[in-house]
Amino acid sequence: MKKTLVTAGLVAASLTAMLVPGVAAADPTTAPATPAAEGAANPTPLTGKTVFLDPGHQGTNHSENLSRQVDDGRGGKKDCQTTGMTSLGGVPEHTINWNVSQLVKTSLETLGAKVVLSRADDSGWGGCVDERAQAANKSGADLAMSIHADSTTTGADDKDHGFHLIVPTLPVPDAKVQAVQSTTGLEASKLMRDAYVKNGFTAANYAGVVDGIQSRSDIAGPALTTVPLVFVEMGNGSNPDDAAVLDSQQGQLKHAIAIVTGAVNYLMGVTSNTATTPAATTTPATAAPSTTAPAAATETTTTTTTPAPATTTTTATPEAAQANIITQGLATLQTLLQTFGLDGLKDFATAENLGVFAELISKLLGVISAPQG
Numbered sequence: 260m261k262k263t264l265v266t267a268g269l270v271a272a273s274l275t276a277m278l279v280p281g282v283a284a285a286d287p288t289t290a291p292a293t294p295a296a297e298g299a300a301n302p303t304p305l306t307g308k309t310v311f312l313d314p315g316h317q318g319t320n321h322s323e324n325l326s327r328q329v330d331d332g333r334g335g336k337k338d339c340q341t342t343g344m345t346s347l348g349g350v351p352e353h354t355i356n357w358n359v360s361q362l363v364k365t366s367l368e369t370l371g372a373k374v375v376l377s378r379a380d381d382s383g384w385g386g387c388v389d390e391r392a393q394a395a396n397k398s399g400a401d402l403a404m405s406i407h408a409d410s411t412t413t414g415a416d417d418k419d420h421g422f423h424l425i426v427p428t429l430p431v432p433d434a435k436v437q438a439v440q441s442t443t444g445l446e447a448s449k450l451m452r453d454a455y456v457k458n459g460f461t462a463a464n465y466a467g468v469v470d471g472i473q474s475r476s477d478i479a480g481p482a483l484t485t486v487p488l489v490f491v492e493m494g495n496g497s498n499p500d501d502a503a504v505l506d507s508q509q510g511q512l513k514h515a516i517a518i519v520t521g522a523v524n525y526l527m528g529v530t531s532n533t534a535t536t537p538a539a540t541t542t543p544a545t546a547a548p549s550t551t552a553p554a555a556a557t558e559t560t561t562t563t564t565t566p567a568p569a570t571t572t573t574t575a576t577p578e579a580a581q582a583n584i585i586t587q588g589l590a591t592l593q594t595l596l597q598t599f600g601l602d603g604l605k606d607f608a609t610a611e612n613l614g615v616f617a618e619l620i621s622k623l624l625g626v627i628s629a630p631q632g
Contacts, residue, residue, distance in 0.1 A: 303371025304581055308526050310367055311400035311486065313377035314360035315407040316343035316353035317385035329389040332482025333432055339387035344410035346496035348506040355505050356406045357381035359493065361626050362515035363406070367522065369619045370585070375400065392483035400486050402447055402525055404518065408505050409492040411465065416497040421463035421471075422455050424448040425490040427481035428474045435485045443487040448472060449531035451489045451521030454586075458517035458593055463495070487525070491518060508627050509601050513593065515623075520589045527582030592620065601627065 317340065328336035343352030357380075364374045375398045378385030386394065395403040411419045426448050431437040452471035456462065462471035473492075475481070481488055493514050494501035504510030595604060604620050 303369075304585055305367060305370040305372035305523070305526055308372045308402075309375065309398060309400045310372050310522060310526075311375045311377070311395040311398045311403040312360050312364055312367075313391050313395070313403065313405040313480075314353070314356040314381070314385075315405055316341065316351075316356060317378055318353060318380065318382035320382045321384035323384050327387070329387045329479070330483065331477075331479045332389075332392075332427075332436070333476065337388070337477070337479055339389075340385075344408065344496050346408070346410075346506055347415060347499060347502040350496075350506045352408050352410075352496065354381055355408050355493075355496075355511065358508075358511045359514050359518070360406050362512055362623055363404070363518050363522075365622045365626050366515065366519040366619060369622055370519075370523065372526070388479040389483055392480050395488070396483075396485045398486070402522060403484055403486050403488045404451075404522065405480055405488065405490045406518070407490070407492050408494055408496050409463075409466075410496045412497045414497070415499055416495060417499065419463070419465035420495050420498040420501050421461045421465075421468070422494055423463040423466070423468040423471050423473045423492050424452050425473050425475050425478055425481060425492060427478070428476035431482050433482070433485070436482060439485055439487055440481060444481070444484075444489075446531060447487045447489050447521075447525040450524045450529060451491060451518065453531055454521030454524060455517045457586075457590070458513065458520060459597075460494075460514075460517060463492070465495075489521065489525075509596060512596060512601070512623060512627065516589050516593050516596070520586050523582050523585050523589070527585075528576050528579040529582050530579075 323339070325338055325340045325342070327339040329339050331337040343356070345351050346355065360376070364376065367374050375394075377391045377394055385391070391405075409423075426445055427436070427440050429437065429441055431440060449472070452462070455471065462468060463473070466473055478490065481490055494505050496502050496505055504513065592604075601624070604624060
């Protein structure tokens, strides 16, 4: 389907008008959606916010001992790191995590946030699980996000599918971690869950996941992090449908939009209207294949309960109201991606359609088309 300039202009102008205050409803084919000077005069929505972003695992160009024992946050020890899974399509998890994180980083920075990465590239080392938690704590971030993808078997798994959020089993020994992850961390996780559902993803139907949330006592990051943490398992790389989305550029952008939506909602004061509480105990099963990893949260349980998650509500604050506007714009971007694909988005990022969302689309396409290395 070939779109006209009028269609491109109307959509880009509407996206910009939803986000940037004071944008005139001009004919997008004859006038820019907003002058550059006006964009500079208005602070971007996430100005002053810091996000710590952890693309799970690391590249292979290192000589670190992955089995070196480090603090697990509960008085015990666990392996420093793991390699992560490899999807059915042959894509390493660390690369999927990296690609999605780069899209998330670009989006959040376009909206004004400062983003701190746990690792600098997708080729070398990125730190042990305890070191990444320490880096998140040191950053003083308003929100930390650890991006992962799951697997259940070395072969194809047609049954188990869907995303989930990992939260720490409570109580956590560290009082500060307990205070944060039982409140703001849990709220951020529920908002991310809701954002995933609203963006068309299905909550996991395996591993004891309930309402898209899985409580774990064997994952070090959530038990060591003193800033609100969202630990995302984007899908099951062993499931053919999930793997197809995880492996593709379009699918990775779809995940990134959902993650950005959840982050924006949390950072700008939207609240979830659910009251999911992490269980007091959980007993994960043994990790499946050798390519999966404890730190990647790839261990699974046999419970298969997935009630439909509830929706989010917006609190009556200016920030939350603007978050709602932004997420509407992101939902429109998700619809454009679903309808027209990556190539179609290029029509909506033109010089005639200035504004935050047109800039965002342009930058996202730039990240996708950049050489991988």
